[in-house]
Amino acid sequence: MNEIDLHRVDLNLLVVFEVLMETRSVTVTAERIGRTQSAVSHSLARLRDQLGDPLLIRVGGTMQPSPFAEMIVEDVRAILRSIRRVIAPRGLFDPRASDRVFRIAMPTLTKVIAEVSNRVEAEAPNIRIEWLPAHHDVYASLGEGLIDLAHLGGEPRLPDGLEHQIMEPFSWVTFARQDHPACDAWGPDAWRRYPHLMVNVTRAMQNPFPISAQADVGARRVSTMIGDSAGVASLLAKSDFLATFPAMLLAWDMEAFGLRAMRPPFDHGPVLVRFFWSSRLANDAGGIWIRSIVIEAYRRLQAEAEAKLNRDVLLQPDM
Incomplete structure (x- = not known):
């Protein structure tokens, strides 16, 4: 297919295509967008010509999409959503x-x-x-x-x-299974003795837990790193791992997974927590x-x- 000149594309054709992919009916599409059946059929013909694909073909009593139509429909929907957001009256959102x-x-x-x-x-x-x-x-x-x-x-x-909003700093909590041997004598020795689980937050920052020479946090033995925090509670329940996170990450999972919460044996300062978005x-x-x-x-x-x-x-x- 040759490259299309965007200035020749009528965005209304994409609107018709989106509705047709949902309704699979020229008649229902015409009723929904307030046009005649002939106008909808003409729009589909124009879009077929511009994209070089049949897009939707009548089979029996319904319109069946081509593989190409199935492939592009989600992209078309995303494009139309973005356009609607851009041209919506400023300050209005229902x-x-x-x-x-x-x-x-x-x-x-x-x-x-x-x-x-x-x-x-x-x-x-x-x-x-x-x-x-x-x-x-x-x-x-x-x-x-x-x-x-x-x-x-x-x-x-x-x-x-970017703009941001600073939240209240969180405190660190070490989580382990309820019958973890570290719970019997929790302190610096247990912190260093048992393996730790860490989540890679980003490629540049593995985990926001601070590394402090004074606290000797580097002495902990991190033996496993995972890419997301979703499975942490289940992993802790089935292992001897310790995992140190903000309280809210696992506070409501403790009973279901049989976990224990412990204050880390080292004093760490508050951690800056922010939400941020595009200015x-x-x-x-x-x-x-x-x-x-x-x-x-x-x-x-x-x-x-x-x-x-x-x-x-x-x-x-x-x-």
């Missing part, structure tokens, strides 16, 4: 009427994901959230508008073009809406997790 896809990069904090998802489902049933890992190029993706919101701990300097999209009403939901849920659940562990189950080290 969650119930929106079908936007928001992309959020953060560790797998299951409690936060569940609460945010439940609220979005109640307020905006057609909106979808894609939860992504905070990968190594998260800053560039934010700047390009590919990600709407990101969360990381640590203090790397943010590149220009270019800072005033986007949809972005403001999703940020408020995510940040509010995170702030409240972080405070609940800290209080839960400090009040009920946190084992203090024997120094």
